[in-house]
Amino acid sequence: MWDVAEELKAMLVFAEHRYYGESLPFGQDSFKDSQHLNFLTSEQALADFAELIRHLKKAIPGAKSQPVIAIGGSYGGMLAAWFRMKYPHIVVGALAASAPIWQLDGMVPCGEFMKIVTKDFEKSGPYCTESIRKSWSVINQLSGTGSGLQWLTNTLHLCSPLTSETISTLKGWIAETWVNLAMVNYPYACNFLQPLPAWPIKEVCQYLKNPNVSDTVLVQNIFQALNVYYNYSGQAKCLNISQTSTSSLGSMGWNFQACTEMVMPICSNGIDDMFEPFLWDLESYSNDCFNQWGVRPRPHWMITMYGGKNISSHSNIIFSNGDLDPWSGGGVTKDITDTLVAINILEGAHHLDLRAHNAFDPSSVLLSRLLEVKHMKKWIADFYSNAK
Amino acid sequence: MWDVAEELKAMLVFAEHRYYGESLPFGQDSFKDSQHLNFLTSEQALADFAELIRHLKKAIPGAKSQPVIAIGGSYGGMLAAWFRMKYPHIVVGALAASAPIWQLDGMVPCGEFMKIVTKDFEKSGPYCTESIRKSWSVINQLSGTGSGLQWLTNTLHLCSPLTSETISTLKGWIAETWVNLAMVNYPYACNFLQPLPAWPIKEVCQYLKNPNVSDTVLVQNIFQALNVYYNYSGQAKCLNISQTSTSSLGSMGWNFQACTEMVMPICSNGIDDMFEPFLWDLESYSNDCFNQWGVRPRPHWMITMYGGKNISSHSNIIFSNGDLDPWSGGGVTKDITDTLVAINILEGAHHLDLRAHNAFDPSSVLLSRLLEVKHMKKWIADFYSNAK
Numbered sequence: 160m161w162d163v164a165e166e167l168k169a170m171l172v173f174a175e176h177r178y179y180g181e182s183l184p185f186g187q188d189s190f191k192d193s194q195h196l197n198f199l200t201s202e203q204a205l206a207d208f209a210e211l212i213r214h215l216k217k218a219i220p221g222a223k224s225q226p227v228i229a230i231g232g233s234y235g236g237m238l239a240a241w242f243r244m245k246y247p248h249i250v251v252g253a254l255a256a257s258a259p260i261w262q263l264d265g266m267v268p269c270g271e272f273m274k275i276v277t278k279d280f281e282k283s284g285p286y287c288t289e290s291i292r293k294s295w296s297v298i299n300q301l302s303g304t305g306s307g308l309q310w311l312t313n314t315l316h317l318c319s320p321l322t323s324e325t326i327s328t329l330k331g332w333i334a335e336t337w338v339n340l341a342m343v344n345y346p347y348a349c350n351f352l353q354p355l356p357a358w359p360i361k362e363v364c365q366y367l368k369n370p371n372v373s374d375t376v377l378v379q380n381i382f383q384a385l386n387v388y389y390n391y392s393g394q395a396k397c398l399n400i401s402q403t404s405t406s407s408l409g410s411m412g413w414n415f416q417a418c419t420e421m422v423m424p425i426c427s428n429g430i431d432d433m434f435e436p437f438l439w440d441l442e443s444y445s446n447d448c449f450n451q452w453g454v455r456p457r458p459h460w461m462i463t464m465y466g467g468k469n470i471s472s473h474s475n476i477i478f479s480n481g482d483l484d485p486w487s488g489g490g491v492t493k494d495i496t497d498t499l500v501a502i503n504i505l506e507g508a509h510h511l512d513l514r515a516h517n518a519f520d521p522s523s524v525l526l527s528r529l530l531e532v533k534h535m536k537k538w539i540a541d542f543y544s545n546a547k
Numbered sequence: 548m549w550d551v552a553e554e555l556k557a558m559l560v561f562a563e564h565r566y567y568g569e570s571l572p573f574g575q576d577s578f579k580d581s582q583h584l585n586f587l588t589s590e591q592a593l594a595d596f597a598e599l600i601r602h603l604k605k606a607i608p609g610a611k612s613q614p615v616i617a618i619g620g621s622y623g624g625m626l627a628a629w630f631r632m633k634y635p636h637i638v639v640g641a642l643a644a645s646a647p648i649w650q651l652d653g654m655v656p657c658g659e660f661m662k663i664v665t666k667d668f669e670k671s672g673p674y675c676t677e678s679i680r681k682s683w684s685v686i687n688q689l690s691g692t693g694s695g696l697q698w699l700t701n702t703l704h705l706c707s708p709l710t711s712e713t714i715s716t717l718k719g720w721i722a723e724t725w726v727n728l729a730m731v732n733y734p735y736a737c738n739f740l741q742p743l744p745a746w747p748i749k750e751v752c753q754y755l756k757n758p759n760v761s762d763t764v765l766v767q768n769i770f771q772a773l774n775v776y777y778n779y780s781g782q783a784k785c786l787n788i789s790q791t792s793t794s795s796l797g798s799m800g801w802n803f804q805a806c807t808e809m810v811m812p813i814c815s816n817g818i819d820d821m822f823e824p825f826l827w828d829l830e831s832y833s834n835d836c837f838n839q840w841g842v843r844p845r846p847h848w849m850i851t852m853y854g855g856k857n858i859s860s861h862s863n864i865i866f867s868n869g870d871l872d873p874w875s876g877g878g879v880t881k882d883i884t885d886t887l888v889a890i891n892i893l894e895g896a897h898h899l900d901l902r903a904h905n906a907f908d909p910s911s912v913l914l915s916r917l918l919e920v921k922h923m924k925k926w927i928a929d930f931y932s933n934a935k
Contacts, residue, residue, distance in 0.1 A: 202590075206852070209851050209852070210851060213847070213851050245633060246854075247854070247860040247861070248854030248855070248857040248858060248860070249851075249854075459601070463597050463598060463601050463637075464597070466634075466635070466636030466637075469636040470636060471933070472635040472636070472862060473635070474860060545859070
């Protein structure tokens with residue numbers, strides 16, 4: 160974005176979403192109960208952006224008659240796309256990077272996501288997925304006895320001792336680690352969710368070349384693999400199964416949104432993917448939401464609000480997706496019209512295109528960025544020719 | 548609509564706007580205070596319509612894959628246009644009849660409205676506007692004494708005695724009567740705001756042919772003119788200056804909306820129009836709102852939300868306006884694009900085109916209805932060809 164802004168002589172504005180970071184409408188009480196959380200919706204966030212742009216256009220000399228482009232990645236990419244759909248008078252176009260707008264409410268099969276994660280691991284080293292697929296039953300078996308739990312705790316260097324109650328947390332945490340690795344499988348060392356080496360899944364798979372080792376060796380290998388993600392810096396004394404990311408991405412706010420509007424069904428079957436079979440069960444999901452927040456999700460609302468797959472009457476949105484990114488399964492990966500275009504980045508993970516230029520960038524992302532700027536220039540030129 | 552529905556083999560659904568009629572979210576308490584009124588916004592109403600259509604498509608056999616068209620008049624026309632703008636995936640197009648979407652927040656000069664009312668009276672009889680223009684100062688002068696107030700009360704057959712405090716209410720009520728007559732200046736007898744004869748302003752102006760009569764005769768003539776509006780049925784025993792319409796159009800709800808989102812500046816100067824000079828004063832308007840509801844208007848929000856005059860990226864909206872209708876001053880009366888089209892009805896008052904076919908319909912409205920149906924058929928044909 161910084162590079163493109165310079166090229167287009169643009170101002171960059173990073174808007175903080177309400178209920179995230181320091182934008183807490185009720186301060187400390189913002190997450191107190193569902194009454195205080197009532198104002199945490201994507202619609203309200205879009206309205207904030209509309210007001211913010213109006214404010215900036217009034218406050219900044221020369222800004223008034225300048226075109227504005229919405230840019231975002233992940234949920235921010237969904238917001239960027241939806242902002243162009245709902246406020247086309249305010250932004251001339253949107254770059255929606257890795258925006259899984261079709262992951263919502265079953266528009267794509269719930270198994271797609273984990274299939275893509277698995278494909279990433281398949282490509283990153285021989286027998287890597289076989290090792291991981293085998294690990295679940297090994298963990299299940301070891302966790303059957305007290306000594307097995309003790310051994311697992313030690314071998315995985317966990318910060319707190321495992322119990323039979325926390326074994327599912329452990330497995331969930333491991334699964335989420337593989338998912339996160341797929342999201343940040345970037346071609347160079349960087350620090351998005353965790354500090355990581357280039358192509359981190361390749362590093363991980365170095366330790367998982369042989370599924371036909373003893374159960375104990377397999378778990379030791381899994382530890383080495385996890386250690387790539389959690390301890391690349393070498394600072395970690397133990398691994399904490401209650402978190403998968405060092406930086407705070409606002410999990411509380413997202414959790415509430417996932418319990419109201421943003422329901423994204425994900426499942427696995429252990430055959431087409433390397434995970435333990437996990438059914439998508441809206442009822443139990445809804446019950447968990449009710450227990451945590453006192454609210455129940457309304458999964459269909461996002462399609463009613465934003466159109467689901469029926470969005471062809473809109474214009475000037477780029478949907479970019481990385482083929483390595485599990486979220487690409489719920490993204491727009493085919494052109495819808497001449498002005499609702501898909502850009503697929505063969506060697507890209509989660510919104511790689513939005514990252515700064517890097518010497519190790521694959522050609523696929525360089526090309527995407529060129530295309531994205533080309534579209535933006537067209538939107539801006541159209542804006543000025545309409546203004547005449 | 549009934550005629551067109553038959554022609555298009557369509558189902559008609561009349562959706563009741565929340566907080567109007569029987570759609571009271573908190574029953575008797577719905578208008579208790581601004582807390583209970585928080586959910587009365589145009590955005591929420593549109594969301595209701597989206598949910599309603601979704602529900603009907605699921606509930607009614609065969610409805611699922613049928614195209615839907617939004618139709619409305621006046622505020623309902625604004626909602627129809629906005630619904631197509633915000634939910635183009637739900638309706639294939641909208642007929643926005645007499646929808647003054649540009650009356651909001653000063654997009655048109657505040658004097659336009661009263662100028663059009665005045666033009667209607669000018670066309671309807673000689674010296675009619677001169678009589679009305681003169682009447683204000685006559686009323687002012689007579690109201691200076693107790694006996695004058697008494698005489699006015701008797702001559703105008705008012706239900707309650709006038710005082711020096713209620714004289715401005717009287718004048719406001721008379722002005723609103725002339726405005727309402729302009730809105731319902733239909734070519735045949737009907738009952739929209741009041742039971743009225745055909746071309747009621749012509750009837751009114753019969754009594755106002757001579758402005759050069761004595762003050763007392765002028766007021767007697769004004770009474771005869773008002774009587775056309777308030778007592779065409781001959782049933783009224785006295786005239787009540789606290790109401791201008793027999794049927795309830797939900798004035799409480801509208802009043803709150805006008806105090807929050809729907810701020811429509813209207814003014815007069817007595818020169819370009821026949822009314823007493825009246826400045827548009829947002830501050831005192833806002834203070835009145837605060838005193839009544841504890842809220843202050845946010846006039847700019849509607850433009851931020853719905854785009855104001857910058858709506859060319861949308862499609863498939865017909866804006867129809869009657870040249871006689873004062874609201875046409877804030878309407879879209881020129882084509883914006885090939886698919887955002889204006890239809891002007893030369894002899895039309897407020898959404899005449901939405902009324903049932905009548906033997907006295909002028910050719911201008913017959914033509915408009917033909918055009919409207921032609922557009923609708925095109926939207927439907929496009930819908931089916933896109934669905935293939």
